[in-house]
Every structure is written in C-alpha cells, then in structure tokens.
Amino acid sequence: MKKLLIDLDVCIGCTAHGAACNRVNHDTVTFRTAEVDKAVTLPAVCRHCEDPACVKACPREAMRKEEDGTVRRSSNLCSGCRSCVIACPFGVLGDVELLGRFNMSKCDLCHSRVAEGRLPACVATCPTGAIKFEEIPDAVEDPKDLLIGGHVVARNPYRRRSS
Amino acid sequence: MTETKHNICTLCSMGCGLLIEVNDGFPLALEYEADCPVSEGALCAKGNYALELLNHPFRLGEPTKNGSVIGWDAAIAEVAQAPCSPKSALIVEGDLSDEEARSVMEFACACLQPENVAISFSTNDDKVVRALNNVPVPRASIDDLKSSVCTIAVNDPFSVGPVVARWVMRARNAARENTLNVIAASEGIISEFATVKLTGLVRASLLGLLKKLIEIKGDSAPEWARAAADDIAGLNVPEDEAGTARLAQEFLKAPSAAIVLSTSDPVEARLAAGCCLVAGAAKKLFLVNEYGNASGISQNAVALGSVRGILAKVARGEIDALIVLGADLVASYPKTDVEGALRKLRFLAAGAAFPNKTTALASVVLPTAIWLEKDGTFNGMPQRAVAPPTGAALPYGDILEMIERETDVKPAHVTATLEGPIELNGEFMAHLVSEATEPAVAPAIIPSPTRFADGSVTDHLSWPQALAAGM
Ligand code: SF4
Ligand code: SF4
Ligand code: SF4
Ligand code: SF4
Numbered sequence: 178m179k180k181l182l183i184d185l186d187v188c189i190g191c192t193a194h195g196a197a198c199n200r201v202n203h204d205t206v207t208f209r210t211a212e213v214d215k216a217v218t219l220p221a222v223c224r225h226c227e228d229p230a231c232v233k234a235c236p237r238e239a240m241r242k243e244e245d246g247t248v249r250r251s252s253n254l255c256s257g258c259r260s261c262v263i264a265c266p267f268g269v270l271g272d273v274e275l276l277g278r279f280n281m282s283k284c285d286l287c288h289s290r291v292a293e294g295r296l297p298a299c300v301a302t303c304p305t306g307a308i309k310f311e312e313i314p315d316a317v318e319d320p321k322d323l324l325i326g327g328h329v330v331a332r333n334p335y336r337r338r339s340s
Numbered sequence: 341m342t343e344t345k346h347n348i349c350t351l352c353s354m355g356c357g358l359l360i361e362v363n364d365g366f367p368l369a370l371e372y373e374a375d376c377p378v379s380e381g382a383l384c385a386k387g388n389y390a391l392e393l394l395n396h397p398f399r400l401g402e403p404t405k406n407g408s409v410i411g412w413d414a415a416i417a418e419v420a421q422a423p424c425s426p427k428s429a430l431i432v433e434g435d436l437s438d439e440e441a442r443s444v445m446e447f448a449c450a451c452l453q454p455e456n457v458a459i460s461f462s463t464n465d466d467k468v469v470r471a472l473n474n475v476p477v478p479r480a481s482i483d484d485l486k487s488s489v490c491t492i493a494v495n496d497p498f499s500v501g502p503v504v505a506r507w508v509m510r511a512r513n514a515a516r517e518n519t520l521n522v523i524a525a526s527e528g529i530i531s532e533f534a535t536v537k538l539t540g541l542v543r544a545s546l547l548g549l550l551k552k553l554i555e556i557k558g559d560s561a562p563e564w565a566r567a568a569a570d571d572i573a574g575l576n577v578p579e580d581e582a583g584t585a586r587l588a589q590e591f592l593k594a595p596s597a598a599i600v601l602s603t604s605d606p607v608e609a610r611l612a613a614g615c616c617l618v619a620g621a622a623k624k625l626f627l628v629n630e631y632g633n634a635s636g637i638s639q640n641a642v643a644l645g646s647v648r649g650i651l652a653k654v655a656r657g658e659i660d661a662l663i664v665l666g667a668d669l670v671a672s673y674p675k676t677d678v679e680g681a682l683r684k685l686r687f688l689a690a691g692a693a694f695p696n697k698t699t700a701l702a703s704v705v706l707p708t709a710i711w712l713e714k715d716g717t718f719n720g721m722p723q724r725a726v727a728p729p730t731g732a733a734l735p736y737g738d739i740l741e742m743i744e745r746e747t748d749v750k751p752a753h754v755t756a757t758l759e760g761p762i763e764l765n766g767e768f769m770a771h772l773v774s775e776a777t778e779p780a781v782a783p784a785i786i787p788s789p790t791r792f793a794d795g796s797v798t799d800h801l802s803w804p805q806a807l808a809a810g811m
Contacts, residue, residue: 186513187510187513189505189529189530189532189533190529190532192385193382193383193385193387193388196384196386196389197383200388200389200391301372301381302382302383302387302388304379304384304505305505305506305509305510306510
C-alpha cells in the first residue's frame with residue numbers, strides 16, 4: 178500500500194504542501210502545518226486512521242473508510258454538521274468556525290491525480306522532497322519511521338534536535 | 341482542445357518550470373514539471389498560486405493618467421515625452437523575458453544613457469552579479485551543491501530562491517558528517533538546521549570568517565590574502581569567535597564545500613568569494629542571484645546602471661523623468677526615502693500588474709502582463725502565454741517598442757570593452773569593507789551564445805545548456 182511518508186528531518190516548514198493541496202482541493206486546505214513540542218514542524222494531514230473517529234462521528238455516513246484504506250468524504254452526503262471536525266483527534270479537518278457544508282475538503286491522497294498516474298500535489302510540490310508517496314508495508318520496519326495512521330508515516334521526528 | 345503549455349515562474353530568481361493545461365485558451369490546471377533542471381518539479385507556496393493572478397480583481401487593466409482611464413495611444417504619447425534626455429531614466433523589473441531584456445538594452449542604447457537604465461532584480465541586484473563578474477572564484481553547480489560536505493548559506497537562500505533549499509537540505513542529509521551552516525542577520529527558516537550559525541551583521545561575520553581562514557592557512561594562503569590580512573586586521577569581527585573558528589575549520593577540512601550566497605550587497609559577495617579563494621580548490625560559490633533571468637541579463641548586458649544609482653540621481657535632481665516597469669521601488673527599498681525622491685520628479689510613469697506604492701505616486705500608470713501572459717524565452721527556457729493579458733495589459737517589451745516607435749528612434753547596438761580582472765590585494769580588501777555601493781567592475785559586454793527570437797546571439801548559457809556542459 179502506498180503511503181505518505183513525511184521526512185521531518187528534511188521539512189523546512191515552508192507550507193508549500195498546503196498551497197498545493199489548497200489548489201487541487203479548491204480553497205480549503207486539508208494539509209496544514211502544525212508544531213510538535215515546539216521542536217519540529219509537522220505537516221499535519223489526515224492519517225487515514227485504521228479506526229477513524231471521524232467516520233464514527235459522522236451522522237450521515239459522509240465519511241467512509243474505503244477498501245484501499247483511504248478515508249474519504251462525500252460532499253453530497255455531508256450536511257456540514259462539523260461532527261467529524263470535532264471528533265478527529267489530530268485536528269486535521271480544519272477550523273470548526275470556518276467550515277460548513279460543501280466547503281470542507283479532506284485529504285483523499287489525491288485519488289484522482291494518482292489514478293491519472295500523477296503524484297499527490299503535496300508530494301510533487303515539496304521543495305525539499307520531505308513528502309514522498311511510497312510503498313511502505315503496514316508494519317513499518319525501519320526504526321527511524323513511525324507509522325502515524327493507516328496511510329501516513331513520519332520519519333525521525335527528533336533526530337533533528339540531536340545533531 | 342486541451343494542450344499543455346510550458347511557462348516559468350518568475351516570482352523569484354529560481355525560475356521554476358510550470359506546466360499549464362490550457363483548454364481553448366482557458367488555463368485549467370497547473371502541473372509540476374518534474375524535468376525542470378532548476379526545481380525538479382517543486383514549487384514553493386507562491387508558485388502554486390500562479391493561476392490566481394490571471395484576471396485577479398486587483399489587477400491593473402487600463403492605462404490611466406491621474407486616475408482616469410486613457411487609451412494606450414494617449415499613454416504612450418505621454419510617456420514618450422520622457423526619453424531622449426540625459427535627465428530621463430528607465431527601471432524595469434527582473435521578471436522580464438530574455439527577449440524583453442534585449443529590448444531594454446536596445447532601448448537603453450537608443451533612447452537613453454545606459455547608466456540611466458537599470459533592471460531591478462529586487463533582492464538580487466545586478467551589481468552583485470557584476471561585482472563577481474571578473475573574480476576568479478570557482479562557481480558551484482547544482483551537482484556541487486548536492487555533494488557539498490560543508491555548505492554555508494549566506495543569508496537565508498529560502499527567502500530568495502525557495503527551491504534552492506531542496507539542494508541545500510539534500511546535501512546536509514546525504515551523510516552524517518555533512519553540515520549546513522548559516523551566516524545571516526537573524527534566524528531564518530534554514531537556521532534551524534544549522535550546525536554553526538553566525539547571526540548579526542553579515543559583512544562582519546564574513547569578514548571574521550575570512551580573517552580566520554587566512555590565519556589558519558598561514559603561509560599557504562594566497563599572496564593577496566596575506567597582504568590583505570594586515571589591511572583588514574583592525575576591522576571589526578563578529579562576537580562569536582568560537583563559532584567562527586569552528587566554521588573555518590569545517591570549511592577547510594571539507595573535501596567539497598560551497599557557499600550559497602543570496603544577497604543584494606556586493607561587499608558580502610566579494611567577502612564570500614574571498615573565503616572560497618583563500619580556502620582553496622573545491623570551495624565553490626553558488627550565487628542564487630544568478631539563477632532565473634538575472635544571469636541572462638547581467639552577463640549579456642550592455643552595462644546598465646543600478647537601481648540605487650538611479651534613485652540617488654533622482655534624489656539629487658539629476659534625473660527628472662522616470663519610467664518604471666514592474667518594479668515597486670518604494671516597497672523594494674524600505675530603508676531609503678524612495679517616496680521622497682520620486683516626489684521630486686517632473687514626470688513618473690509606472691507600469692505594474694497590480695497597484696503598488698510606486699504606481700500610487702505615478703501620474704501615468706501602465707498595466708503590464710505577468711509571466712503567464714507572455715510568449716518568449718526565460719533564461720533559455722520556453723515561456724508560453726497561457727492566457728491573454730488581463731484587460732489591456734501589455735508585456736514590458738511591447739511597451740518599450742511602442743515608446744521607441746513614438747519617439748522615432750532606431751534601436752541601436754552598442755559595444756563596450758571588457759576591463760581586466762580585479763586585483764585581489766590589500767587595497768581591494770579595504771575597498772571591500774568600505775561602504776562603496778557602486779559596482780567595482782567596469783561596464784562590460786561578455787560575448788556569448790544564446791539565441792534570441794530575433795536571430796541575434798549572445799554568450800550566456802541557458803540552464804539546460806549549462807547542465808549539458810556539466811557546469
Ligand atoms: S512543502 Fe515540504 S518542506 Fe515545505 S512544509 Fe511541506 S513538507 Fe515541509
Ligand atoms: S486523521 Fe482525522 S480525519 Fe483523518 S481519518 Fe483519522 S479521524 Fe478521520
Ligand atoms: S495527498 Fe493530495 S489531498 Fe492529500 S494532503 Fe496531499 S495534496 Fe492534499
Ligand atoms: S521558488 Fe521562486 S520561481 Fe520557484 S515557484 Fe517559488 S517563487 Fe516561483
């Protein structure tokens with residue numbers, strides 16, 4: 178299964194990924210930038226959780242866990258109740274105040290781009306190559322890597338400080 | 341019919357490639373150009389929003405005089421009163437195409453005095469490129485950057501060419517012993533990754549590093565450097581002695597190292613070049629300023645004036661009519677009283693894509709096209725219009741041609757002679773740290789092989805050519 182691999186040791190926090198995601202997802206950023214322990218900037222994106230809270234929270238079944246593991250949201254079914262936004266433990270679904278029906282985009286791992294043989298927009302744009310879209314086994318083998326959801330792997334969040 | 345057109349982002353000097361899907365003249369989508377030698381497909385946050393600038397509601401759409409719309413004919417008639425006087429000047433922003441750069445040079449020679457014409461590279465001023473023109477410092481290619489064991493970023497390259505961060509970071513992460521070091525006025529986006537960072541006055545930090553390198557090299561330092569050592573002995577050095585010493589050691593012992601310089605200060609450029617020259621072979625200089633169109637313009641150029649030089653003349657009243665295309669002078673030089681100077685002008689025409697602080701002062705305002713609306717070549721790479729210009733906007737080149745026609749002068753070709761290389765001696769070092777802002781290199785045309793659309797040829801290597809030549 179291909180996963181987003183975020184190499185935090187290389188990320189410079191430029192937010193280009195957010196701009197690219199914003200562009201392909203029409204104006205609501207689904208991929209933002211967060212800070213962890215004031216130590217590393219963490220490109221904050223939907224983890225496509227194995228057991229997603231947003232899916233459970235959604236009263237309209239607009240949020241769904243697809244067979245390929247991605248968590249996708251149907252604009253047509255969404256009523257804009259924001260339950261998923263509140264439920265998501267990672268806060269990646271955005272700003273409760275700003276979002277409403279139809280304008281809540283969500284990372285779908287650039288489903289349509291990938292289907293056309295393109296890279297996800299965030300991966301293509303990242304100036305430092307910190308975001309990769311790679312085949313990674315479910316059990317992450319490299320000790321430097323940390324599986325932080327069904328489809329997102331973070332690499333080495335604390336190495337940066339030790340050098 | 342959908343076709344893919346190639347264009348170059350000119351928002352900063354990197355010049356990243358863009359692919360735009362165009363359907364029946366309507367730009368649909370932006371795609372990343374993985375084959376672009378500059379960016380390998382990456383775009384920074386700015387580049388990603390390129391299409392938003394087309395037909396943006398804030399764009400300037402019509403030529404105006406004192407706020408009322410006048411047609412292009414009337415506007416050009418107004419502007420054409422300005423040229424052909426020794427008291428007139430022209431400043432054009434550096435996002436112009438290769439062909440437009442040629443138009444500016446021809447305009448400079450035909451209508452104005454070349455020293456009263458400048459191409460503004462905003463942060464990357466042409467005087468930096470010229471200050472290094474004849475300095476025999478080895479230049480780093482992108483491959484050199486990728487394999488640099490010790491990289492010193494002077495100022496945050498991210499602020500000038502965001503995508504250069506790609507190579508700097510790649511070098512740092514290639515091996516555990518590789519270091520990235522930063523010399524900058526303050527902490528920037530890259531400093532977080534620095535092994536050694538020297539903050540404070542950049543000139544002083546570079547001077548400190550240069551002194552340290554000369555000291556460590558002792559007798560094996562080049563003769564000019566030893567001569568310079570006395571010369572600069574009394575000058576201020578940075579407080580961070582330990583950091584400077586460590587950086588000098590790292591730089592010297594690295595089998596390959598690069599100084600990545602992004603600056604508008606020719607003195608910083610000379611000092612950085614001096615550090616490479618003292619440290620010896622395999623210590624190379626990468627001038628971010630030279631990427632994008634800056635190289636094409638500066639190296640081919642008829643020796644034009646500098647923006648600061650022209651602004652100084654305006655302030656002294658030696659220039660009374662000014663045409664500015666693209667550049668927002670007031671915003672670009674916040675520490676200088678540009679507004680005060682511009683108010684002294686008898687005539688100011690300003691062209692821009694968006695209203696800005698300079699157009700606010702101009703009596704005649706001209707709407708200009710952005711890169712996505714132009715056909716041409718940018719630094720040797722194709723730039724294809726993906727949409728017609730917003731409103732009645734026109735590319736800089738067309739505007740200059742219209743003025744030329746109106747003033748009825750024939751574009752001229754001018755030659756100049758190349759002066760000998762700068763002597764890197766003690767006096768030179770003293771000159772380095774003086775506050776001199778005028779370029780020390782004499783005006784020059786360097787002959788060269790880039791083919792322009794009109795069939796003329798110059799010597800600047802385009803990006804693809806430079807890469808093919810293994811530079
Ligand atoms: S685009 Fe890449 S380098 Fe920039 S913040 Fe995002 S992950 Fe980090
Ligand atoms: S990270 Fe949040 S939005 Fe993504 S699947 Fe998990 S709960 Fe849902
Ligand atoms: S994969 Fe696509 S939708 Fe998901 S964060 Fe990246 S750009 Fe956004
Ligand atoms: S790095 Fe510069 S040229 Fe490249 S996309 Fe960003 S602004 Fe444009």
